[in-house]
Every structure is written in structure tokens, then in C-alpha cells.
Amino acid sequence: MKKREEIKPYIRKVQYYETDQMGFVHHSNYIRWFEEARCDFMEQMGMGYGEMEKAGIICPVLSVQCEYRLSVYFQDTVEIRLAVRSYNGVKLTISYTITDQATGKVHTRGETSHCFLDRNGKILSLKKASPGFHQMFAEGLSWNTQDGQ
Amino acid sequence: MKKREEIKPYIRKVQYYETDQMGFVHHSNYIRWFEEARCDFMEQMGMGYGEMEKAGIICPVLSVQCEYRLSVYFQDTVEIRLAVRSYNGVKLTISYTITDQATGKVHTRGETSHCFLDRNGKILSLKKASPGFHQMFAEGLSWNTQDGQ
């Protein structure tokens, strides 16, 4: 498992089909970028979300929240940083910050919360169902609480 | 302008491309359905969003929030009801409830907030910029506050 300082922000270039006729990125796409950043974090930690599903565990979204401060345009490159806000083995909350790579300005902030289910839709304690994935999120949480963010 | 009781919920059938490999609708799509319901409401009120843009006013999303209670599946039909939560001529907040048409159960709740801009990105008072659109949202707000929801 990686150390906090080894985790890189997720870099994303804006695609044309992500814009709408207002001339910038449609607001629904940031929700998808959060998912991309979440999956990238898990892969960087050595435990991809695909592997979680192969172990019979799905991690659906319980809620999402997003605040749009500055628009993002076609060909812009953004950096997405995430933090594990809370995690108790059953419920997970992750926050996201999207900054423009060129200016460093914060464009978007958001949060998603998740639970863990088996393939029959039964709620799982990840701690019991998969100690490895549990440790990953617990580790992520510890980084966050260390510096009192 | 229509009366409250004349406004119909927005009916939406789930499409195959809206599912993901979890086997139900991807969470980002509900955000798009909120937009569909919002545009449908404006059209039912006789003032489509397209007409607002033709008048030089855009209405970007400032924030979105969504709570997923029950999954929605391919071929399901949902009903989306919205309410104007707050509106002061400059900022607008709308809430959404997605129910399954067959069961009447609430599957999703959400909220979006918006401002109004001219084509140069300058914030507008809708009350001044377009009394007609202003009246529509003010009317919507009055329905909501009437019954203390």
C-alpha cells in the first residue's frame, strides 16, 4: 500500500463531447470525473475497484453533492484530489477538489458517500468482507484526520 | 401561465445506455433527468429554457445534490416531480423527487441551485432581465410555500 505522499492527483483533459451548448462542461460530467478519480485512487493504492467487484463486492453511490464555482472548458486540463472524509467499515465518504492545472484555481468541490453490497444487494461490513479493501480506506481516512482537515 | 394542478410530473423511461455494469442506472444520469424535468416544467409553464437562451440569458447550475435510496432499472418508468424551493430573482433552488411509476416508491431525491447570466458571464437579476421568466419562478415558489413544504 502506498504512502500519502506517493499518491498523485488524477489528471483529466476535458473532451469535446463533455461540453454543452453553454460552451463549457455539462455539470453532470463532474460527477463522472469524481468516479474516475475514485477508481484511480484505488488503483494507485494497488486495489482497483474492478478487483473489488471480482471479489463479489459492489460499492454503489448513496449520495452525491457538487458545488460549481468556475466553469471548465474544452481542452482545459484539471487535477482532481480526493480525501477520505469518513469511513467506519460500512459507510464511506469521499470529498473531491477539482483545480485547473494551469492556474491552480479551485473550480469544483464535491462529495460522494457509498456503502458496500454483495451481489444480492445485502449490505456488507467491508472490514469483514475484505480486510484488504477495508485497510485501504482506513489508511486513507488516517491521512485526512492527521492534519485536521 | 399554468396553475399548479395543471402541471404534470415528468415521465421518463430508463434507457439501456443509462445502466452500468452494476446492472442499474449510473448515478450521474439522475442529474441529467433533473435537467430534463426542469426543462419540461418550464415548457409546461409556457416558457421553455430554449427561449430563455434566445433572450440572451443562461441559467448555469451552481450546485447539485442527490440522494439515491433505491436503484432504478432498465425499462423502469419513473415520475419526476419538482418544486421551487427558493427564488429571489437572482438565485433559484429546485428540489426533485423521483418515484417509480409502478410502485409509487421514492427512489431518489435531489436539489439543484442556479443563477442567471448574460452571454458575457455577468450575473443578472432575472426580475429585471426578463419579467416573464421571473414571474414563472415566483409563481412556482408561491405554490411551494403555500402548503409549508
Next chain:
Amino acid sequence: MKKREEIKPYIRKVQYYETDQMGFVHHSNYIRWFEEARCDFMEQMGMGYGEMEKAGIICPVLSVQCEYRLSVYFQDTVEIRLAVRSYNGVKLTISYTITDQATGKVHTRGETSHCFLDRNGKILSLKKASPGFHQMFAEGLSWNTQDGQ
């Protein structure tokens, strides 16, 4: 099973998130509308695609082709008509015509081809695997060849 004259064209209203910064519908979305029209046809025929999957049969796309003649804009309503171009129990080809509801003009034409697989990815003869679904496509093909289209 319905008669040819009972099948209605699929009606679709253009959504805002389907536009891009060119100011009209992004070309990838027509491919999704073809899918919508295909599923709608199957449901009108009394045999929804969801039921096919429940019977353990999937119908992936082998190829797609689309010709864009006239743009489609936000708030436009289009009608999509399809025809079974060829079907031999193993491979299916469907063609699509998208017309503007207001003008009747043809905006887009396209075609998709499909095979049938079981859940392990093995190619199926639909004739053997599901006589009901087989009959539906055979019926659709007969409509098409009748009038030498």
C-alpha cells in the same frame, strides 16, 4: 404480436445535455437514440429487450453506421422509424431514419447489426434459443421485403 400498421414511430425530444458547444446534438447521441428506438420497437411488439436478457440472451452491436444530414437542436422533437433490413436467425440488421416531427425532413439515417450471445459469450441461433424473439424479427423482416424497400 402487432401488425405493421400498429407500430408507431419512436418519438424523442432533444435534451440539453445532448448538445455540445457547436450548439446542436453531439453525433454520438444518435447512436443512443437508435438503441432507444430498437428497444421501443421490441416493446411495442410485446417482447422487450429486457425480457430477452432475462431469458439469458444478449444482443450486442456488431457494427453501427450513421449519416448526418441535418443537425438536430435542443427542444426539437424527432421521430425515429426503423426497419429490419436482414435477419437469418443468427445475425440481425436494422436501419433507422430520423425525421424532424415539425417539418418531416430526414435529418439522419443509420444502421446497426447485431448477433445473439448467451451469458458466456457463445453465439446463439435465436431461432433455436428463443422461437418467440425469432418470430418477432422474422415478422419485422417480412414487412420490409414485402414492399421491396
Next chain:
Amino acid sequence: MKKREEIKPYIRKVQYYETDQMGFVHHSNYIRWFEEARCDFMEQMGMGYGEMEKAGIICPVLSVQCEYRLSVYFQDTVEIRLAVRSYNGVKLTISYTITDQATGKVHTRGETSHCFLDRNGKILSLKKASPGFHQMFAEGLSWNTQDGQ
């Protein structure tokens, strides 16, 4: 302007929201990846599509065609190579090959054709409207015809 051997294939990691309930990438998304690869090629050549639009020229899609040979799955990484098939200053055709990065197998092939319009929708000769962009596509075409592909 770059030389042929300096152009890198476009690398794309498959995202979760691009899958559907069949368990692999929805066929409409490959059409979007073609666009990504096309824009990436233009940027590598030093003339991004965004710059073309800023110069008042849009390049809509006239037709698209795609052949799906092998499915692509979540977390797979693909490489997309393109070639300018034909270009005469007014119409452009580009072909695409999507291979799996791990196996080198071809999963998808496709083609798009395009014209050039000004902001009023009038057809342009790119040769006249923008010699720089014209030269880029002419250069791309020369690579392709050199080796008789």
C-alpha cells in the same frame, strides 16, 4: 508540424460509467473515443481543434461507421491509432483502429467523415479559410498514401 513517427497513439483507460449492464463498454462510447483521438492528433500536430473553432471554423461529423470485433472492459487500456484516409480541402475522412494495450489485439475499427463550416453554417474550403489547418490534414494524408494503406 510533427513528423509521422513522432505522433503517439492515443491512450485511453476505460471508465466505469462507460460500461452498461452487458458488462462491457457501451457501443456509443467508441464514437466518443474516436473524437478524443482526433482532437489528440490535432493537438500533437500543434493545431488543436479548439484553435480551429476560435478561428471561426467548425468541423462537424458527416458520417460515422464502427465495427466492433472484441469487447472492451472496465479498467482495460486501449490504444487508438488514426489515419487520414482522404482529404481534398473540403471533405476529410479519418479511420481509427482501437487495440488493447496489453494484448495488441484489434478490438474496434471505425471511420468518420467531416466537412468545415463557418459559424453561419456555410461550407468552407479549409485550404482557403485556414492554410495552416489545411496543411496539417494534407500532411496526414501524405503519410497514409505513402505506404499504400
